[in-house]
Amino acid sequence: MEFPEDVQDITYLDNAATVFPKPPEVCEGAIELYKRYGVNPGRSGYDLCLVGGDLVQNTRKTLTRFFGGTDPDRLCFAYNASDALNILIQGMVAKGDHVITTTLEHNSVIRPLNHLKRDGLIEVDFVPYSGGGWMDPGEIAARFRKNTSLVVVNHGSNVIGTLQPVEEIGRLCRERGIRFVIDAAQTAGVVPIDVGRMCIDALAFTGHKSLLAPTGIGGMYVAEGVEVRQTRYGGTGVKSAYPYHLEEYPFRLEVGTLNVLGIVGLLKAQEYIEKRGMTAIYTHEMELFARLQEGMQEIDRVTLHGTTSLKNRLPVLSFTVEGLDPSDAGTMLDVDHNVAARTGLQCAPLVHEQMGTAPRGTVRFGLGPMNEEKDVETALEAVRQIAAGS
Numbered sequence: 184m185e186f187p188e189d190v191q192d193i194t195y196l197d198n199a200a201t202v203f204p205k206p207p208e209v210c211e212g213a214i215e216l217y218k219r220y221g222v223n224p225g226r227s228g229y230d231l232c233l234v235g236g237d238l239v240q241n242t243r244k245t246l247t248r249f250f251g252g253t254d255p256d257r258l259c260f261a262y263n264a265s266d267a268l269n270i271l272i273q274g275m276v277a278k279g280d281h282v283i284t285t286t287l288e289h290n291s292v293i294r295p296l297n298h299l300k301r302d303g304l305i306e307v308d309f310v311p312y313s314g315g316g317w318m319d320p321g322e323i324a325a326r327f328r329k330n331t332s333l334v335v336v337n338h339g340s341n342v343i344g345t346l347q348p349v350e351e352i353g354r355l356c357r358e359r360g361i362r363f364v365i366d367a368a369q370t371a372g373v374v375p376i377d378v379g380r381m382c383i384d385a386l387a388f389t390g391h392k393s394l395l396a397p398t399g400i401g402g403m404y405v406a407e408g409v410e411v412r413q414t415r416y417g418g419t420g421v422k423s424a425y426p427y428h429l430e431e432y433p434f435r436l437e438v439g440t441l442n443v444l445g446i447v448g449l450l451k452a453q454e455y456i457e458k459r460g461m462t463a464i465y466t467h468e469m470e471l472f473a474r475l476q477e478g479m480q481e482i483d484r485v486t487l488h489g490t491t492s493l494k495n496r497l498p499v500l501s502f503t504v505e506g507l508d509p510s511d512a513g514t515m516l517d518v519d520h521n522v523a524a525r526t527g528l529q530c531a532p533l534v535h536e537q538m539g540t541a542p543r544g545t546v547r548f549g550l551g552p553m554n555e556e557k558d559v560e561t562a563l564e565a566v567r568q569i570a571a572g573s
């Protein structure tokens with residue numbers, strides 16, 4: 184297959200979809216480990232297999248520490264955040280339960296819940312956000328019922344970037360004995376998370392965004408004392424004579440051969456994040472974002488959606504250009520300016536309904552750790568030209 188030359192010159196502002204490019208040392212380091220130790224970890228006793236198993240276990244330990252967890256065996260791998268959220272949601276509710284979530288959710292929360300609801304198993308409340316896009320913890324607590332068993336909240340919006348007060352929500356849930364799950368797809372790797380302090384019972388993460396690993400790896404951390412029912416069964420590599428899926432973690436929530444390349448990618452990416460510093464990465468992204476937002480506010484016929492506050496947010500900006508369908512604006516950015524953005528509803532239809540941008544959605548710019556000032560200037564010039572010509 185031949186690749187177009189200009190792929191290299193792209194101004195990539197679609198980091199909320201996936202961070203690109205990944206740091207070269209993460210890609211190269213992961214491939215090197217995979218080349219040397221890419222056997223089926225934990226399945227046999229030969230040396231390579233033991234080293235492979237250690238690499239997996241080290242990744243569990245590193246990520247457990249990173250999320251403030253206590254037991255590395257409760258760090259379970261899955262394909263991505265969507266997969267982990269399915270496992271958590273389906274494994275944490277029972278018939279007759281009431282679940283509370285928000286209008287900020289991604290379809291990876293909305294759809295599993297809607298399926299359970301359509302099957303007559305649960306009732307669901309989607310609580311609207313307040314003001315600029317933040318949840319009022321009191322609004323969630325006001326919906327608590329006797330049969331409320333679970334609250335699921337998106338930590339960072341992939342449409343408007345707002346970071347939710349998960350600690351306050353977590354405390355309210357803990358006081359009532361209600362399980363609290365967060366979707367950390369957009370935040371893991373760039374915003375500090377401490378499952379203990381934040382009273383989080385389980386979190387779902389994806390590897391390919393700010394955790395800077397390849398696609399196809401993600402997972403969950405399940406706090407001690409929290410039990411998630413298995414909803415998938417299969418091989419675990421150990422206790423093969425036992426006729427049912429194992430109860431103990433991490434096997435309980437994992438089936439089949441693990442994504443070793445993805446897992447060592449997570450490990451190498453943790454080294455990168457530690458070296459560069461998570462706060463330094465966030466500050467870098469937010470400095471660029473401040474310039475981007477300021478520039479966008481000055482362009483005639485451009486409307487920014489969501490809050491313009493620079494506090495408690497991710498560097499994600501949603502906008503529309505008067506008289507232009509967002510998908511056409513996205514095509515112009517791509518074809519005429521080689522700027523990559525995401526358009527439409529970004530898999531989060533309820534935010535757009537509440538914002539009044541459904542059904543066409545918005546154009547979304549998402550900044551990442553590899554962006555530079557010149558990317559912001561290129562994007563601003565592109566939007567200026569598109570808005571002037573539309």
Ligand SMILES: Cc1ncc(COP(=O)(O)O)c(C=O)c1O
Nearest residue numbers: 263264265289291341366368389
């Ligand atoms: C808030 C949020 N949740 C969940 C997901 C799903 O992540 P993945 O596609 O890696 O499963 C995304 C991805 O865009 C997201 O932004």
